[in-house]
Amino acid sequence: MAVLGTAANTQAQPLVARPSEPNILFIFSDDHASRTIGAYGSGLHKTPNIDRIASEGAVFHNSFCCNSICQPSRAAILTGKHSHLNGVTDNGKPWDGTQKIFPRELKKAGYQTALRGKWHMVPEPSNGEFDSWEILDGFGHQGCYYKPVFLGEDGEFEKEGYSTDVITDRAIEWMEKDRDPNRPFLMMCQYKAPHVPRMPHVRYLDRYKDVEFPEPETLLDDYEGRPHLAKHWMPVGGMDAALNIFDPDDPMGSLNKAQKKYFQRMTKQEREAYFAAYEEENRDFYERVKKGELSKNGRKKTVADKKYRYQRFIRDYLRIVDGIDDNVGRLLQWLDDNNLAENTIVIYSSDQDYFTGEHYMAEKRWMYEQGLKMPFIIRWPGVIKPGSKPEAMIQNIDYAPTFLQAAGLMPPREMQGRSMVPVLAGKTPKDWRKSIYYHYYAHGKHNVPRHDGVRTGRYKLIHFYTDDSFEMFDLQTDPNEVKNIYNDPEYKAVRQKLEQELKRLRKEYKVPDKAFKEPYL
Numbered sequence: 446m447a448v449l450g451t452a453a454n455t456q457a458q459p460l461v462a463r464p465s466e467p468n469i470l471f472i473f474s475d476d477h478a479s480r481t482i483g484a485y486g487s488g489l490h491k492t493p494n495i496d497r498i499a500s501e502g503a504v505f506h507n508s509f510c511c512n513s514i515c516q517p518s519r520a521a522i523l524t525g526k527h528s529h530l531n532g533v534t535d536n537g538k539p540w541d542g543t544q545k546i547f548p549r550e551l552k553k554a555g556y557q558t559a560l561r562g563k564w565h566m567v568p569e570p571s572n573g574e575f576d577s578w579e580i581l582d583g584f585g586h587q588g589c590y591y592k593p594v595f596l597g598e599d600g601e602f603e604k605e606g607y608s609t610d611v612i613t614d615r616a617i618e619w620m621e622k623d624r625d626p627n628r629p630f631l632m633m634c635q636y637k638a639p640h641v642p643r644m645p646h647v648r649y650l651d652r653y654k655d656v657e658f659p660e661p662e663t664l665l666d667d668y669e670g671r672p673h674l675a676k677h678w679m680p681v682g683g684m685d686a687a688l689n690i691f692d693p694d695d696p697m698g699s700l701n702k703a704q705k706k707y708f709q710r711m712t713k714q715e716r717e718a719y720f721a722a723y724e725e726e727n728r729d730f731y732e733r734v735k736k737g738e739l740s741k742n743g744r745k746k747t748v749a750d751k752k753y754r755y756q757r758f759i760r761d762y763l764r765i766v767d768g769i770d771d772n773v774g775r776l777l778q779w780l781d782d783n784n785l786a787e788n789t790i791v792i793y794s795s796d797q798d799y800f801t802g803e804h805y806m807a808e809k810r811w812m813y814e815q816g817l818k819m820p821f822i823i824r825w826p827g828v829i830k831p832g833s834k835p836e837a838m839i840q841n842i843d844y845a846p847t848f849l850q851a852a853g854l855m856p857p858r859e860m861q862g863r864s865m866v867p868v869l870a871g872k873t874p875k876d877w878r879k880s881i882y883y884h885y886y887a888h889g890k891h892n893v894p895r896h897d898g899v900r901t902g903r904y905k906l907i908h909f910y911t912d913d914s915f916e917m918f919d920l921q922t923d924p925n926e927v928k929n930i931y932n933d934p935e936y937k938a939v940r941q942k943l944e945q946e947l948k949r950l951r952k953e954y955k956v957p958d959k960a961f962k963e964p965y966l
């Protein structure tokens with residue numbers, strides 16, 4: 446059995462009655478918009494397996510990240526610290542694997558820990574972060590959808606099949622064969638899906654062909670009052686390959702060198718079935734381009750282009766989400782079949798939410814709601830009341846302290862997040878946070894300037910500090926964030942409060958002055 450609390454400072458009294466030493470199954474995806482998860486209630490899509498976690502546990506609607514891109518969100522989750530303290534302010538910033546992270550703390554307390562799938566950070570987790578790891582390799586550490594390449598403790602290997610399926614296979618295999626059944630475990634099962642380049646599994650390509658999905662209210666946004674947003678260049682289907690638009694007469698020939706590499710991973714049979722599935726709509730597309738109804742690369746951004754490209758985009762996005770949901774179902778079934786469901790905490794989350802057509806973007810990064818949020822759904826039998834919808838504002842820096850406290854451990858002092866265990870038990874402390882701090886550092890990437898800001902239950906203030914400009918929104922009257930009220934005299938008092946709160950948060954989280962001055966921290 447696990448030896449818990451071997452050092453005095455790691456001993457914590459559980460706040461609530463709970464099963465001892467629960468296993469933790471952390472299921473994680475990349476760029477998964479919560480509005481495409483049934484449990485979030487948008488009505489756009491059904492995800493029966495992810496939704497099952499919610500109906501048997503809790504779904505958090507006020508769940509946020511602290512820096513909306515892949516590597517920074519992953520580093521914040523592991524360390525429980527904001528980017529300026531964990532060092533991963535941007536993709537490509539080196540990961541310091543020696544700092545305190547929750548998987549290693551769990552390991553020290555007797556948990557068996559494993560990671561399967563997308564790690565993304567550089568270098569690989571070779572500092573004892575996990576007992577066992579296998580991460581997607583190649584393609585800029587992003588991995589690929591078909592025949593994924595992995596890097597494990599014994600080097601590189603590749604596996605036939607589709608990445609979401611294969612990662613699940615590898616996770617189940619470890620839980621089944623390599624795990625010591627007498628010790629609690631942590632399994633982090635992390636998918637590449639639904640990140641670009643969006644390639645669904647062939648088995649889903651027949652779905653949604655004739656479905657016209659409802660458009661987001663801001664698909665045709667004119668960006669008035671938000672000049673930075675007008676200049677972004679990650680529109681829906683900004684890359685044709687992201688929409689699976691290719692020449693029906695010579696699909697491979699119409700791809701560029703980088704795109705070809707992904708398709709070369711497929712078997713001949715998969716590739717033929719894949720191209721055949723898109724042939725009809727691609728023929729129709731080129732016909733409409735000839736007639737002048739659509740522009741070939743979508744750069745004209747006409748109303749027709751926007752509407753067309755949104756439909757192509759969302760169909761593929763949902764097909765990939767279906768692949769995730771089916772595999773979440775396999776993991777839940779495996780827990781059931783092995784009598785582990787009762788004493789395993791199951792989490793479904795993604796490194797951040799995603800703009801799926803809102804403001805005509807397929808993007809994250811921004812502090813607007815679709816960039817700032819994160820899906821967070823959790824099941825913990827005996828602790829979480831089934832069907833809970835906690836209102837507490839949570840952030841990715843809270844995950845590490847939560848998992849540690851769930852295991853009966855005291856989170857290290859350096860972790861800035863707060864344990865959600867009491868929130869999960871339905872006893873949100875009175876002094877729970879009323880605002881969150883956000884800071885995006887990757888200046889100019891996709892024409893998104895650096896910014897930080899504060900969001901409260903009702904309002905949001907964003908400071909684009911490289912040109913010292915501000916945006917402010919009243920989320921109650923303007924949930925789509927299209928009306929910048931920063932200079933509205935009626936909101937002067939609110940603005941002053943938010944400015945004070947932003948200052949307070951910068952101080953509380955120890956954001957150094959240099960974070961705002963250097964080109965990159």
Ligand SMILES: [Ca+2]
Nearest residue numbers: 475476515796
């Ligand atoms: Ca991501």
